[in-house]
Amino acid sequence: MLFNYEAVDTTGAQRNGSIDAVNVDVAIASLQRRGLVLTTIKDAEASSSGFLSKKISFFDRVSTKDVVILSRQLSTLFEAQVSALRIFRLLGGETENHVLGAKLTIIADDLQSGSSISMALGKHPKIFNEFYISMVKAGEESGKLDETFQYLADYLDRTYELTSKVKGALIYPAFVVITFVTVMILMFTMVIPKISGILVESGAEIPSYTKVILGISNFLVSYGFILLGLAIVGGFFLIRFIRTPTGAEAFDRFKLHIPYISTLYRKLYLSRLADNMTTMLLSGIPMVRSIELTSNVINNKIYQNLLTNAADAVKGGKTLSESLSNDPDSIPGIMVQMMKVGEESGELGNILKTVAKFYSREVTTAIDSLVSLIEPLMIVLLGGGVAVLLASVLVPIYNIASAQ
Numbered sequence: 001m002l003f004n005y006e007a008v009d010t011t012g013a014q015r016n017g018s019i020d021a022v023n024v025d026v027a028i029a030s031l032q033r034r035g036l037v038l039t040t041i042k043d044a045e046a047s048s049s050g051f052l053s054k055k056i057s058f059f060d061r062v063s064t065k066d067v068v069i070l071s072r073q074l075s076t077l078f079e080a081q082v083s084a085l086r087i088f089r090l091l092g093g094e095t096e097n098h099v100l101g102a103k104l105t106i107i108a109d110d111l112q113s114g115s116s117i118s119m120a121l122g123k124h125p126k127i128f129n130e131f132y133i134s135m136v137k138a139g140e141e142s143g144k145l146d147e148t149f150q151y152l153a154d155y156l157d158r159t160y161e162l163t164s165k166v167k168g169a170l171i172y173p174a175f176v177v178i179t180f181v182t183v184m185i186l187m188f189t190m191v192i193p194k195i196s197g198i199l200v201e202s203g204a205e206i207p208s209y210t211k212v213i214l215g216i217s218n219f220l221v222s223y224g225f226i227l228l229g230l231a232i233v234g235g236f237f238l239i240r241f242i243r244t245p246t247g248a249e250a251f252d253r254f255k256l257h258i259p260y261i262s263t264l265y266r267k268l269y270l271s272r273l274a275d276n277m278t279t280m281l282l283s284g285i286p287m288v289r290s291i292e293l294t295s296n297v298i299n300n301k302i303y304q305n306l307l308t309n310a311a312d313a314v315k316g317g318k319t320l321s322e323s324l325s326n327d328p329d330s331i332p333g334i335m336v337q338m339m340k341v342g343e344e345s346g347e348l349g350n351i352l353k354t355v356a357k358f359y360s361r362e363v364t365t366a367i368d369s370l371v372s373l374i375e376p377l378m379i380v381l382l383g384g385g386v387a388v389l390l391a392s393v394l395v396p397i398y399n400i401a402s403a404q
Contacts, residue, residue: 002102003027003043007036020102030109062100062127064160070100071153078146085111103127116140131276131293138283148283155279159272162363166268169367170261176378180385187389189224192217195393199400206396213392249301256302256330264366269303270335271359274352281349288314306330319343 003024006016015036019027024041031038070091077087085108092104103124110120118137121128128136132152139148196214199206206214220227241247256262273294280290288311295307306327313323321340324331335355342351 002099003041005031005036005041006039007031008039009037010035018098018102020099020106030106033109033112062097062103064156066095066097066100067127067132068153068156068160070095070104071149071156075146075149075153078149084117084145100127117145129297131280131297134285134289134293135280135283138280138285142284151279151283155275158275158360162268162271162360165364165367166264169264169370172371173374173378176374176382180378180382183382184385184389185220185224187386188217188220192389192393193221195397199393199396207392210392210396213389245301249305252301255300260370264363264370265300266330267359267362267366269298269300270331271356271363272298273303273307274335274356274359278349278352278356281352287320291320303330320348 002018002020004016004018005027006014009015019030024043027041028038031041073091074087077090078084082090088104088108088111092101092108095101095104107117107120107124110123111117116137118133118140121136122133135148135152136145139145142148192213196217199210199214242251255265258265276294276297277290280293281287285293291307291311291314295304295311298304298307306324310320310323314320319340321336321343324339325333325336338351338355339348342348345351
């Protein structure tokens with residue numbers, strides 16, 4: 001929860017700001033540890049009034065980019081041998097994102113109370129996931145926190161860039177499809193009904209293909225709102241279903257079977273799998289724990305189940321390559337063979353690093369090919385659809401005019 005406060009510091013100067021805490025008591029204790037004497041403290045959401053003054057939670061968040069920048073700053077400051085408490089105090093006051101700043105201040109308070117960095121970060125799972133915490137814990141144990149945060153920054157940066165490319169590639173065709181559907185609906189409901197009146201009044205013979213177009217137009221005009229309502233209700237229940245474990249797995253499986261798009265998704269997940277495993281293994285995290293953490297952050301139920309089974313198999317004495325060799329559709333044979341070579345040579349982390357770079361390049365190439373293919377295809381479909389629609393209506397009108 002976010003609280004707004006007004007206070008007086010040790011010099012008697014007036015201070016005000018906001019602090020994020022579990023409850024008001026924790027907020028008060030945190031502010032008092034800073035040497036502040038509180039005059040007022042209020043729940044930020046409860047104290048706001050009016051539509052414009054209410055917080056919009058979508059914008060009030062910490063993005064991956066914020067965490068990347070934070071990780072690089074932490075790496076630099078730890079390398080400069082600045083104390084952890086001073087680092088988090090400094091960054092908490094300097095970061096532009098006030099939500100992240102409030103969280104860093106709370107982390108600094110926890111460190112001052114004797115908590116470890118990984119434990120303090122672990123209290124904020126919406127910002128620092130389990131993978132991030134485990135990496136920091138490994139860095140604390142090895143005494144190489146500067147390298148750990150550098151690894152994390154590089155990893156998050158690669159992940160953010162790759163995910164952004166995939167989203168960008170899919171946004172364009174989605175926009176074109178929405179534009180196409182919108183144009184067709186407007187044509188059927190606003191343009192064609194006016195033109196159809198001319199055709200009916202003329203008494204001339206109407207071609208069969210034009211009758212089909214006019215029939216669709218009349219249907220949309222008469223029952224369009226019913227169809228829209230059904231679409232909204234259907235979309236609502238579809239979203240609810242996707243949010244269930246069964247629905248999420250079905251949707252993830254569907255993504256892996258869409259023609260051409262499935263190849264892009266598979267390469268993305270393979271890149272993410274290899275990159276996660278590389279980062280953790282090179283940081284000294286045990287194999288089983290690395291597999292478990294990768295399954296939690298890969299963001300696909302099919303690959304998550306595959307890795308969960310692989311972790312159980314490795315616990316039972318199998319190698320990673322053996323445990324992943326049973327599903328060639330999800331894990332290609334070449335990747336399994338490279339893992340086997342890495343296990344035999346003791347260089348699994350470096351081998352997976354090479355695999356991650358390979359699939360990252362493959363994702364980039366697939367995205368470029370997809371965009372170059374979709375752009376002209378969508379333009380042709382959009383223009384062709386509108387042309388067929390207009391021809392079906394305008395050709396009979398031209399025939400009527402010619403007959404007169």
